[in-house]
Amino acid sequence: MTYEELVKDHSGEMIEKLVTEVINKDAVEIRFEFEDNEQWSVISMHIYEEDKEISLRLHPNDRYELYFGYYDDEDEFFEITQQLTPEEKKIIPKGLQKLMGKVLADEQGMRLPGNFLSK
Numbered sequence: 001m002t003y004e005e006l007v008k009d010h011s012g013e014m015i016e017k018l019v020t021e022v023i024n025k026d027a028v029e030i031r032f033e034f035e036d037n038e039q040w041s042v043i044s045m046h047i048y049e050e051d052k053e054i055s056l057r058l059h060p061n062d063r064y065e066l067y068f069g070y071y072d073d074e075d076e077f078f079e080i081t082q083q084l085t086p087e088e089k090k091i092i093p094k095g096l097q098k099l100m101g102k103v104l105a106d107e108q109g110m111r112l113p114g115n116f117l118s119k
Contacts, residue, residue: 007068007080014066015084015091018054021045023093025114030103041103042067043096056092057081058100064089 007014022028022043031042044055044067055067064084071077089097095116103109 003068003070003078004080007066007082011066011082011084012088012091014054014068015056015088018043018045018056019092019096022096023114027111028114029109029111030099031109032103032107039104039107040065041100041109043100056100058097058104060104062101064092 001009022045028043031044033040033042038059040057040059042055042057044053046053051071053067053069055069057065057067059065066082066084066088068080069077099110099112
């Protein structure tokens with residue numbers, strides 16, 4: 001299975017894995033990021049032994065996106081993004097959705113206990 005197929009066909013499982021990882025951490029960081037005219041809030045997990053990143057991004061107008069970044073065998077970095085469906089969005093705990101919305105609106109990141117996100 002390619003990474004593109006993984007993101008396209010198993011995005012719900014990837015979101016669940018990310019949410020489970022972050023709510024079980026002692027401290028979690030929700031960052032505010034921007035590039036050119038785009039801005040978003042983001043929560044990420046890194047799989048260091050495989051040099052991969054899985055992130056959820058919240059863009060304006062309540063548009064969520066799954067992000068997957070990885071290095072190939074030649075050490076070239078690739079990014080795959082996919083907009084979440086309404087069903088996939090339901091996987092994200094309401095507390096996390098609200099906090100990601102606050103970070104986006106305030107244009108300022110925050111750090112908080114992971115278990116706070118599951119509420």
